[in-house]
Amino acid sequence: MNIFESVLMAFGSIREHKLRSFLILLSISIGVFAIFGAGTFVTAIDNTVQNEMSALGDNTFQIKRMPSIQMGRMSRRKYWRRPRINFKQVEELKQRVNLTPFISTSAEGGGEIIKSRYISSDPNVSLVGADDIYFVNYNYDLQDGRAISSADIEYKRNVAVVGTDVIKKIFPNLNVIGETITIKNQQFEIIGILKEKGAVLGNSQDNQVIIPINLYLKYYADWRLSLNVTIKASDKVNLDKTIDQTIGAMRIIRNLKPWEDNDFELETNDTISEQFSGLTSFLTVFGMLIGIFTLVAAGIGITNIMLITVKERTKEIGLRMAVGAKRKWILLQFIIETITICQVGGVIGILIGLLVVWIATIFTGMTLIIPIDWISISIIIATVLGLVSGFYPAYKASKLDPIEALRYE
Amino acid sequence: MESKTVIDIENISKIYEMGTQQVFALRDVSLKIGENEYVALMGPSGSGKSTLMNILGCLDTPTDGKYLFKDENVKEMTDNDLAEIRNREIGFVFQTFNLLPRANAVKNVELPLVYSGMSPSKREELAEQTLINVGLGDRMDHKPNELSGGQRQRVAIARALVTNPAIILADEPTGNLDTKTGDEIMILFNKLWQNGNTIILVTHEEEVAMHAKRIIRMRDGLIESDTENPHFKVK
Numbered sequence: 001m002n003i004f005e006s007v008l009m010a011f012g013s014i015r016e017h018k019l020r021s022f023l024i025l026l027s028i029s030i031g032v033f034a035i036f037g038a039g040t041f042v043t044a045i046d047n048t049v050q051n052e053m054s055a056l057g058d059n060t061f062q063i064k065r066m067p068s069i070q071m072g073r074m075s076r077r078k079y080w081r082r083p084r085i086n087f088k089q090v091e092e093l094k095q096r097v098n099l100t101p102f103i104s105t106s107a108e109g110g111g112e113i114i115k116s117r118y119i120s121s122d123p124n125v126s127l128v129g130a131d132d133i134y135f136v137n138y139n140y141d142l143q144d145g146r147a148i149s150s151a152d153i154e155y156k157r158n159v160a161v162v163g164t165d166v167i168k169k170i171f172p173n174l175n176v177i178g179e180t181i182t183i184k185n186q187q188f189e190i191i192g193i194l195k196e197k198g199a200v201l202g203n204s205q206d207n208q209v210i211i212p213i214n215l216y217l218k219y220y221a222d223w224r225l226s227l228n229v230t231i232k233a234s235d236k237v238n239l240d241k242t243i244d245q246t247i248g249a250m251r252i253i254r255n256l257k258p259w260e261d262n263d264f265e266l267e268t269n270d271t272i273s274e275q276f277s278g279l280t281s282f283l284t285v286f287g288m289l290i291g292i293f294t295l296v297a298a299g300i301g302i303t304n305i306m307l308i309t310v311k312e313r314t315k316e317i318g319l320r321m322a323v324g325a326k327r328k329w330i331l332l333q334f335i336i337e338t339i340t341i342c343q344v345g346g347v348i349g350i351l352i353g354l355l356v357v358w359i360a361t362i363f364t365g366m367t368l369i370i371p372i373d374w375i376s377i378s379i380i381i382a383t384v385l386g387l388v389s390g391f392y393p394a395y396k397a398s399k400l401d402p403i404e405a406l407r408y409e
Numbered sequence: 410m411e412s413k414t415v416i417d418i419e420n421i422s423k424i425y426e427m428g429t430q431q432v433f434a435l436r437d438v439s440l441k442i443g444e445n446e447y448v449a450l451m452g453p454s455g456s457g458k459s460t461l462m463n464i465l466g467c468l469d470t471p472t473d474g475k476y477l478f479k480d481e482n483v484k485e486m487t488d489n490d491l492a493e494i495r496n497r498e499i500g501f502v503f504q505t506f507n508l509l510p511r512a513n514a515v516k517n518v519e520l521p522l523v524y525s526g527m528s529p530s531k532r533e534e535l536a537e538q539t540l541i542n543v544g545l546g547d548r549m550d551h552k553p554n555e556l557s558g559g560q561r562q563r564v565a566i567a568r569a570l571v572t573n574p575a576i577i578l579a580d581e582p583t584g585n586l587d588t589k590t591g592d593e594i595m596i597l598f599n600k601l602w603q604n605g606n607t608i609i610l611v612t613h614e615e616e617v618a619m620h621a622k623r624i625i626r627m628r629d630g631l632i633e634s635d636t637e638n639p640h641f642k643v644k
Binding site (some may be wrong): 031298316318319320321325327329402406 | 463466468469489492493495496497501502507509511520521523524525527568571629
C-alpha cells in the first residue's frame, strides 16, 4: 500500500462517482480560475504597462488637469472643479520655465475618419494635436519625411504626420509624402510617416494622425478640452529643480494664492506607476477575494460531499478494515482521494484561466506570459484545499467501528 | 493426536454499557480451536454468537478474559496490531458477500494483499490462482453484478483464502443463497477443510451447522454444548 496506489485508487473512485466528482471539480475550478485568472491578468497588464511607461523616459514629467488613473467618486468631484489648461497657459509656461527647452503639449481626440483621395478609414483613428517638441519628448521616430516643426505651428500650416496603420488603410502604398488627407472637411498635407510601434493595451500607436496643436484646437476641439503638457528635464540632476520651477510657474499662471492647493496634476513615471500599481493591486486583491470566497464555499461543499461519500461507503470501509486496512490507511485513502480530485479541479481551473487570459491578450494586444508562479500557487492552493476539506471526512471514516460499518446498510 | 491450537480463549466476557445497565453478551466463555478443525458456531440471535465471532475474528476485543491467537495475546493488541492479524491470519466470508461493486473478481480478491504490501504483479497472480481454485477461472474479469449469487460468494471465499489465513470465518455464508447454490458452497468449504484449512462457520440454521465436524451451540452468552457432529461426511 503506497501513495501511488492510493492515487490510482482515487482516480478509480473519481471515475466511479461521476456526479460527485463533477460537482467538486466545478467548484474548485471556478475558485482556482478566479485566483489564477486575476493573478495572471494583472501580471500581464503590469508587464505591458511597465514596458510602455519606460518609453516615456526617466527625466520626463507631465502637467495635467486630472490624474491619469482615478479611483473613487469623491476624488472625481474635486478634479472636475479644476480649470482647464489652455494653449495660452502652455505658451506662458514655455516662457517661464527656462531650465529645459523640452516642453511639449498635446491633445487627443477620439475616433476620426481620415479620407484620402481613394478611400475613407474607419472612424477609429486617434487624432492628436501636438507641437514640435512633442516628437522629441515622446521619442517618436519617423520612417519617412519630417516631424511637425515650430514653423508649422507658427504659420498654421495644414500638415500631418501619419501612422502606418492609417496609411495602409487608405493608400495603396507607403509612398505618401505630399499626399493630401481630409479630416472633417479640412485638408492636410502628409509630411511624415511614424515608425511602426505596435499596440499597447489594444491602442495601436500606428493608428494615429498628428497635426499641429493650434490647428487641432481650432478645428477639432471644443471648450471642454484641457491640454496635457510634457516636460523633459535636461538631465536627472535637474529634474527636481525643473519640477519645482514648473509648479511655481503654473501657480503664477493660474493665479493660485499661497494657501491654495495646486489645481493641476504633476505626474512622473513613478507617480503613474504608483497610481497604476494601486489599480493592479486592487484588481489582485479583488480577484483573490472572489477566489478565496469561492474556494471556502467549495471547501465546505467538498467536505459535505466527502462526508456523504464516507457514509455511502461505510460498508466498503468496514470490509477494508476487516481484511486488514489500518485506520491510518483509511484516513490516507480518503485524504488522497480528496486532494487528487481537488488537484484535477485546480488544473482544469488553470486551463480555463489560461484560455481566458490568452483570449484577453489577443483582444488587448498584450503579450501572453505563461505565469509559472501563478500555476504553482494555484496547484498548492488546490492541494491545501483538498487536504483541509478532506481531513474531517477521512478522519471520520478512519474512526468507524469495523463491526458497525460491516453491518451498515 | 491433538492438533496445534490456533484459538485459545479462556473465561472471556463481553459487556456492553446500555445507559446505566450492563449487558453481558458473553459470560466466561472458554474455547479451543485447533488447526484444520471444521467448527460450526450455532445459536439463535442474541445468543452471543456474533459477539464471539467478532472477537474470534479480531474485530473486537473481550472485556475480560484471555484470548491467545497462535499464542499471541489479542486482548492487549492495538487497533493496528488487530488490523495486521486480520490481514494475515483471518479470512472473512460474509452473508452479503461484501464485494466492491465496481471492481472485477481479481481486484476484489486482491484487496487483502493490497494491505499486506504485496507487489501488484505478484498479488494479481495469486488472486487469479485462488479464483481458479474456487472454480471461477473463467470469471476473473467479471464485476459482481455480472456474477450469480453463488459465484459472488466464491469470489468472497477466494478473497478470504488468498492470504492463506490461519482461520476462515464464515458468517451465514449461505444465508443469501438458494438451497442448491448453498449446498454447492458448503461442498466447497468441505473441500477447503480437506485441503487443510481451519473453518469456523457461524450460523443459526441447524441444517447449515450439520455440514461441520464440530458443533458449538450457544445460548444467552454461554456455550450450551460443544460436540462432535455424528452426521459429518467428507464430500
